[in-house]
Amino acid sequence: MDYEAILYDVQDRVATITLNRPERMNAFSDELLNEWADAIWRAAKDEGVRAVIVTGAGRAFCAGADLRASGAEDRVLMADRNAGERRNSLRYSVHQVPRAVQYLDKPYIAAVNGAAVGAGMDMASQADIRIASDQARFAMSYVNVGLIPGDGGAWMLPRLVGVQKALELIWSGEMLTAAQALEIGYVMKVVPHDDLMTEARAFAMRLAEGPPVAMQLAKRLVYRGLDQSFVEGLEAAQAAMTIVQSTEDSREGPKAFREKRKPDFQGR
Secondary structure: OOOOOEEEEEEOOEEEEEEOOHHHOOOOOHHHHHHHHHHHHHHHHOOOOOEEEEEEOOOEEEOOOOOOOOOHHHHHOOOOOOHHHHOOOOOOOOOHHHHHHHOOOOOEEEEEOOEEEOHHHHHHHOOOEEEEEOOOEEEOHHHHHOOOOOOOHHHHHHHHHOHHHHHHHHHHOOEEEHHHHHHOOOOOEEEOHHHHHHHHHHHHHHHHOOOHHHHHHHHHHHHHHOOOOHHHHHHHHHHHHHHHOOOOHHHHHHHHHHOOOOOOOOOO
16 A cells, blocks of 8 residues: 555664644544554564554644544534444544554554644554653543544553543543653653654664564563453463464573573564
């Protein structure tokens, strides 16, 4: 697929997806959503990619639904449509991005450069790690237009900040500064705006040097463990360990330690 609404770049085993509708604060369009989902699948299948960064062009990370676009009331609010016509309105549009993310075993890092509001905050919440510019802002602003979190935010946010804080943010639509997002544990770190991509790339490149099979299986264990009993988590860990113990990387790590050198993990 050729991309027009996003930019896609791979360097040093790190793929960077840049939402590229700065004139609309990277608000959703069908084109952007289709390309974003495609880029995630592309990175997932590329063995030369070990970590993925998503960020936005211009002053926003993502403003969510484009409520100012022509025909927005019909496209976003589904005015004059019955329930039967609305039943797949999210599944085959905005939901294709979080569905793709759920199958991305590799580290997925959001470099939040500016406003992440409404579904844009949901999209940031889907990342494994969030690094924020000091100019970043966050809001679950659905309530301001009489809607609910429609892109997985009601599932993800309580797992990130707890039920009480999640409900406060969802019900109030309160705007958080980057510093406030850090205080509640929503972002991993806040950096000066001009240093954002340097910091995000350095972190991603460090992860990309790790053993990919072990890292990908560990990610599966963490996320699946959120909906498993402890015993089920132990059984899943046993199965995953059986796989990683058979890899060349599991031998390279101890060997490099004994030889006092940096390991060279090949993903095999």
